[in-house]
Amino acid sequence: MKAFYTLLFTLSVCFGTLAQDKTAPKTKSLKATLTDHTLTYTVLRDAPSVKHGPYVMQGRNWKCEGQYDMGNRSGVWAFYDWQGNLDYKFDFSKNEEVYANRKSDTLRNEIDVYTAGKYVKMEVDNRPFYMGGESRMMAHLARNIRYPAEAVRAHVQGMAVIAIEINEAGQATAFEIKEKVGAGLEEEALRVVRMLPHEWVPAMVDGKPVTAKIYVPVRFSIR
Template identity: 35%
Template sequence: MKFYATLFLFLCTFSVFAQTTVYQAFEADSAAEPRGGMPYVTTFLQANLRKPIAAEAQGVGGRVVVTGIVEPDGRITDVKVANKFRPDCDREAVRVFTLFNAWKPGYKAGKPIRQYVNIPVTFKPNPPFLYENGARVSYFDKDDKLIADSSKAQYKQLVPVDSLGIPSGDIIVYKTKGKGWKEETRMPLIRKEGSVRGPSGKTEYLIGYQDGIIQWNGLLVSIDDKGAILRQTYFQDGKRSGTELVYHPNGSVSEKIEEFDDKYVTTSWYPNGQIRQIQSSAKPKPNVPMPPDHVLAYWEDTGRQLIKDGAGRATYQTQVPLPADSTKFIAFVEEGQYQNGFKEGVWKGRYADGSYSYEEQYDKGVCQTGKARQADGTELRYTEVQKQAEFKGGMPALGQFLASNLRYPADAQRARVQGKVFITFVVNTDGTIADARVLKGVGYGADEEALRVVKAMSGRWNPGLLRGKPIRVKYNLPINFTFN
């Protein structure tokens, strides 16, 4: 009995040892490799990399080599630093590499194995800046030009940011006074509930800076109720500027939207870090119809590329809000062909539960005809996939309505108050208005007057349409009060 017990223990020990053996790449019959290809791993790591504020302030650049184990199921584990740079950057390199879990495992003797992999993570140098007491410090001369010599400065600006570069306090501008500084202006840090809810059903909260006419300026960060970053965008005078990042619930980047002179290029990833799609979108131009998006490449979640150089057949599955309750989401599947980067021929889509479906005919990315079957069996036909809510008669009629109905309040006239009142409201499916409120006002009765006029528009709107069906649409309208 002792012999058999000893043999059993030996076999168990050998089995555990065999399962935990980790191979080097040269020992594998086929080495582990990232799904989608190595270049897109680098792109993913750079999109997710948050250079520590201390390293960014010093402007340093360098490389960290990290190592990990690719498991038979494609996950990465036991991530460590193999070649150090500096402690804060080393920790960040480990964090971002841990996010990438889209590997094809290595194989030996026909079976998937555990295998070591090494990846370099590069921190690019940048212009250094002064960072003191949790704030970026900048100096300006009398002409508001940025200068390095504080002794020659007329103004000093403090921008409080945390260790990740996220806004953490009011922006304060000081002006020289004698041998010291006196606060001249302050831009408060705004924290408010956003109006967008994701598939998780969680409310977004916005953190950033707004100027006197409620335009966002600088970095705008969206977080959930637990403080996880959902989105970060740069704004200049109320307009999006630079690169925007959107995040998955697991903290990895889901979309990177880069701005160019005449277009935006969006790179998207699956939650495990695998590349998903690359597409470009034209920038909107006044009085010019928006051209369709141009899809350059698409990969399914197995790593297989379905669209290359704008050609191929794709199947998408996304989460979309239910028409009856926009806070609830359902899986939506659509599929069709791309040619030269544009939708071509027949495209079909459906809810996962089969309660809704559509079929559309495309030519060079533009919908020619479409029909949608509703849950009750009725069928809607259309030529535009989505149509915005519009005041009946268009913008000229809206301008005429405001000119005929808006009254300048006496208190505002006496106080010589001018400016824009921003009203937000919802256009219902029957063209009526709901939830009208003042976003930003000027006071002296102008806010109340603007709100009165907007409410008087109820019933004068054509509702927004999605595949032929009326939908509720949120609308923001600036109303200007000026002296003639």
């Protein structure tokens, strides 16, 4: 009788595994090389536009990795800086910041949040975070900025500041020059910041995404 129960249990486990395999979606792995990074990810075999499974973005000096579930980011995603150190972790299933490297960060989580038809200073769970972090953003600026000829001739230097509105979906929807330098520098800063891919983790308040502003400083110097 004991042998019979053992056999029955073994068969039940086998049939259960087969049933799970039949319901699991079939996927295929893909790799793509883009302007500033490579992608390694999986998609549904019958619907290649739907990401499902492991997802890795690898840049020259940054990396992020996580998981997609039927086209949506899920679980904990990890972001690494140019030295390969963990910079940030965010749980997309719970909509919460898990870890942030704030050793050199003197800013609090009080930012401009859009609520009741206007922007107000508000404490948030996490500020908007660019997918790839500051390393990726700085590399993008350095690669694309063209110092205006007028500024070079006049030897104009300084820092322009661009405000970016990040909506609940993690997309940049509006841009504004907040601090000017002159000689076309702020216009150049605005042009390059507008080119950033729409890949942001939005700000969260009580676990819900909100529209908020961040401010990107762009420094120009002549050497």
